[in-house]
Amino acid sequence: MDKQAGAVEWFQFDFEYAYTPEQSSQEFSVVNYNTTFYQYSDENNYVFDQRGFNKFIQGEASTYLAANDSRLLLNTIVTNISYSDDGVTVYNEDGSCIQADYAICTFSVGVLQSQMISFEPELPSWKQMGIETFAMGTYTKIFLQFPPDKVFWNTSHQFFLYADPEERGYYPIFQSLDADGFLPGSGIIFVTVVQTQSYVVEAQDDATTKAEVLAVLRDMFGQDNVPDPIDFTYPRWSLEPWAYGSYSNWPPGTSLEMHENLRANVGRLYFAGEATSAEYFGFLHGAYFEGQKVAMDVANCVKSKGYGGEQHYEKLLSTTNEDEYDDANGWEVSSFLNYGSDDS
Numbered sequence: 595m596d597k598q599a600g601a602v603e604w605f606q607f608d609f610e611y612a613y614t615p616e617q618s619s620q621e622f623s624v625v626n627y628n629t630t631f632y633q634y635s636d637e638n639n640y641v642f643d644q645r646g647f648n649k650f651i652q653g654e655a656s657t658y659l660a661a662n663d664s665r666l667l668l669n670t671i672v673t674n675i676s677y678s679d680d681g682v683t684v685y686n687e688d689g690s691c692i693q694a695d696y697a698i699c700t701f702s703v704g705v706l707q708s709q710m711i712s713f714e715p716e717l718p719s720w721k722q723m724g725i726e727t728f729a730m731g732t733y734t735k736i737f738l739q740f741p742p743d744k745v746f747w748n749t750s751h752q753f754f755l756y757a758d759p760e761e762r763g764y765y766p767i768f769q770s771l772d773a774d775g776f777l778p779g780s781g782i783i784f785v786t787v788v789q790t791q792s793y794v795v796e797a798q799d800d801a802t803t804k805a806e807v808l809a810v811l812r813d814m815f816g817q818d819n820v821p822d823p824i825d826f827t828y829p830r831w832s833l834e835p836w837a838y839g840s841y842s843n844w845p846p847g848t849s850l851e852m853h854e855n856l857r858a859n860v861g862r863l864y865f866a867g868e869a870t871s872a873e874y875f876g877f878l879h880g881a882y883f884e885g886q887k888v889a890m891d892v893a894n895c896v897k898s899k900g901y902g903g904e905q906h907y908e909k910l911l912s913t914t915n916e917d918e919y920d921d922a923n924g925w926e927v928s929s930f931l932n933y934g935s936d937d938s
Contacts, residue, residue, distance in 0.1 A: 626874065
């Protein structure tokens with residue numbers, strides 16, 4: 595594959611999944627894309643609300659939490675979770691603990707794989723294998739702000755692809771925020787890297803990363819056309835102990851049964867988050883839908899004074915049978931519809 599074709603492939607696939615096509619399940623990647631973009635919108639929207647992406651979360655929380663509600667524990671680090679068929683106890687780094695009849699765990703795959711949290715008893719082998727089967731992708735946006743009167747790119751264009759002559763995925767895509775509908779007059783442009791490149795830039799200092807990005811921009815737009823930025827910043831998701839990455843991905847050979855083992859509860863400890871969504875993993879609405887579903891499951895358990903939960907598979911098959919694509923395995927939207935054909 596030539597460098598230009600590699601840059602286009604990166605834009606079409608890695609840019610969405612934070613992994614290469616060879617490192618991803620083609621089957622479930624296609625379903626993941628289709629269920630989101632064809633069911634809801636063909637727009638891949640960028641959120642730049644100046645109030646922060648957590649504004650809607652605060653709005654939801656305000657419907658049942660009062661100001662300074664003692665039930666909401668911020669800056670509290672969980673170290674151990676004890677679970678059984680009778681209840682759950684969560685132990686915190688500060689020595690405090692919380693006891694409950696049921697609990698919902700929304701740790702990312704990255705946190706679960708890091709073993710920063712211990713479980714008592716140890717998670718059963720089927721559950722641990724479910725956790726280890728899936729991958730955690732890292733997706734890093736690197737922001738640069740230039741003097742508004744020295745913007746050097748065409749602000750009518752949103753995307754600029756760069757095909758590095760040596761390395762695929764090396765600062766491959768720049769996006770302008772200095773454009774109508776975004777933040778006109780801001781002088782802001784950002785570049786996205788994923789996985790291996792994310793690990794590199796997140797492990798090095800800002801000065802090194804800034805120099806590398808400027809070298810690419812000056813290669814793209816001309817050495818004398820790109821001034822030094824007036825501001826520069828980027829997150830380091832792979833190093834954040836509450837995240838250890840950005841979102842999950844399904845590796846090649848993954849089956850729906852394997853995912854159900856990631857999704858299933860152990861005793862009265864339930865699991866939710868974007869990673870537990872079979873069809874919307876990697877998306878915010880995946881986390882939202884899974885949270886709703888698990889919350890309803892737990893509410894029903896409380897009302898019935900018992901517990902049920904998700905099925906799991908002690909013995910895994912290498913493929914998923916067609917009859918397993920159902921609600922019980924988190925498959926709520928059919929991927930077998932064939933509109934317009936003779937056998938629909």
